[in-house]
Amino acid sequence: MTEQPQRRTTRQRTAIREFLSGAGDFRTAQQIHEQLRAGGDPIGLATVYRTLQTMAEAGDVDMVRTADGESAYRRCTTSGHHHHLVCRSCGRTEEIMAKVVEAWAATIAAEHGFTNVTHDVELYGLCASCGARTVT
């Protein structure tokens, strides 16, 4: 049904994949583009967007929206459904599994007669090191 067009292995796609693997946390398309170029890897911005989108659909990367509405991508170490705890200051990210939340979501949905329910759950905070640095 979903006819997947063939995926080719190009220098650019490899570069993006490796960059994300090395990064660990979330990066925006703009950042990836800029940093790849700075690192001597000529690549077009459009390509970065296209590739990230494709990877996100394929489940190779995770996507979240930053507070100002930009999309940020990250290589998933955990496959399957999970959530994130992101440091508001340095961007460090922890992947989280939460059976509690899944269960809760399912219950609530049922209570209200909703079906086919998905959810977005993201936690934002200050990680240990950033928190220590910031004197409130």
Next chain:
Amino acid sequence: MTEQPQRRTTRQRTAIREFLSGAGDFRTAQQIHEQLRAGGDPIGLATVYRTLQTMAEAGDVDMVRTADGESAYRRCTTSGHHHHLVCRSCGRTEEIMAKVVEAWAATIAAEHGFTNVTHDVELYGLCASCGARTVT
């Protein structure tokens, strides 16, 4: 510290507030602007954005991001912190309180050494009537 400038009651602000009260579910700034004008209420787009932002900060309205990154606003009936269960098809929205989630978030945060934690939790699904209409 946070010196709030005085808030004046203008025709435009009233119009927006009333529009949202009547709407019930989420509307984007663009929609609000367009519909208010269509309804014979001259108002500037900039004003709509400014007002919505102010109202959101004051907690008078709720803000969520749509899938394509637009901001949508809604008059809150529940004051204080809460989440939403939004119908993917018709936009109907239920407000939800979830102590479980709050507690879970706090726990996770602590476990990972994060402080100052906030969270975004939104559920999307098909409401009873839309679900019935959609034959999978």
Next chain:
DNA sequence: GTCTTCATGAGAATGATTATCGATCACAAT
């Protein structure tokens, strides 16, 4: 090597949101 087709990328286009800044209006005091 050749061919077919997908991928690339520079730049233009889109579209939401924000900034600008003089004109206007709300409102407290006269």
Next chain:
DNA sequence: ATTGTGATCGATAATCATTCTCATGAAGAC
């Protein structure tokens, strides 16, 4: 009712992330 003052408005220009266009380049099949 009039006035003074600063908040507010709004048309429009400016931003900025993201998407589109389409001619050129490269992958993979044979």
